[in-house]
Amino acid sequence: MQRLLVLFDLDNTLVDRQGTLTDWVAEFTTRHGLGDEEQAYILSLVADRAYPSTFDTIRARYRLLMSAAELWRTYCTDIASLVSCPADVLDGLDELRASGWRVGVATNGAVDIQRAKLRATGIAERVDGVFVSKEADARKPQIRHFALAAARCGTELDDGGWMVGDNPVNDIGGGRSAGLRTIWIANDRSWPPDSPGPEHTVPHARAAIDVLLLHSVGNMRTTT
Ligand SMILES: [Mg+2]
Known part of the structure; x- marks a missing residue:
């Protein structure tokens, strides 16, 4: 057959994916000491699709110390654990x-x-x-x-x-x-x-x- x-x-x-992202962005802003009001902006960046380059934008805006590559790797691990x-x-x-x-x-x-x-x-x-x-x-x-x-x-x-x-x-x-x-x-x-x-x-x-x-x-x- x-x-x-x-x-x-x-x-x-x-x-x-939508529900997973909501959980993730709450963790992310807490971890990096960002205000809750930043959640909507970060969500808008990853809403359709996130790529390593997305984290260049996030890193620059918040002057984060981790490299964009590290942020991306952490994002992959975080999302995998939440989904x-x-x-x-x-x-x-x-x-x-x-x-x-x-x-x-x-x-x-x-x-x-x-x-x-x-x-x-x-x-x-x-x-x-x-x-x-x-x-x-x-x-x-x-x-x-x-x-x-x-x-x-x-x-x-x-x-x-x-x-x-x-x-x-x-x-x-x-x-x-x-x-x-x-x-x-x-x-x-x-x-x-x-x-x-x-x-x-x-x-x-x-x-x-x-x-x-x-x-x-x-x-x-x-x-x-
Ligand atoms: Mg789909």
């Missing part, structure tokens, strides 16, 4: 593979931080493959990103599959361009008007997994 591919986005799909993946989502990844799915992670970002999060949460050991955009400068929504993620899982886009994510442009638009069916994690938002919608909209990753598990039953029926 052919194993169907499903790729998951990481941040705010499998893990709650978690819900137990029912981890179980769901196991259930998908047991039902014959190839499961992968397709994420934008820096390699060290994304890999650290995948290891710390236990996601890394539950998937067939991972692709992080900085490994080959191929960011979602570029089709090449999805092709490289599929390759990491031992398959190719021509064989079809699914993309699950929270970002309408990067995950859903990009996934569709790559020929994948899509599930959008709404996180309490409504789908932006004027753009073609996903196949399914769900409130969280566990609900996406349940949709996929139903499809795996259908898939097995049609192939036996």
Whole structure:
């Protein structure tokens, strides 16, 4: 039986990046003796994505003694220790593979931080493959990103599959361009008007997994 591919986005799909950042910035400002009023500014710098260069900006503004490289390394360690993946989502990844799915992670970002999060949460050991955009400068929504993620899982886009994510442009638009069916994690938002919608909209990753598990039953029926 052919194993169907499903790729998951990481941040705010499998893990709650937003909640993790809120905890982190409180620790960071306390540790460096910065006022609580600086939290919003620091959060704005790391909100979309943090890279080592982000800490050049933070270091300069607050005249911190640690180098930007040290600050970045500490950030990676801190975030890895704060981040978690819900137990029912981890179980769901196991259930998908047991039902014959190839499961992968397709994420934008820096390699060290994304890999650290995948290891710390236990996601890394539950998937067939991972692709992080900085490994080959191929960011979602570029089709090449999805092709490289599929390759990491031992398959190719021509064989079809699914993309699950929270970002309408990067995950859903990009996934569709790559020929994948899509599930959008709404996180309490409504789908932006004027753009073609996903196949399914769900409130969280566990609900996406349940949709996929139903499809795996259908898939097995049609192939036996
Ligand atoms: Mg995301």
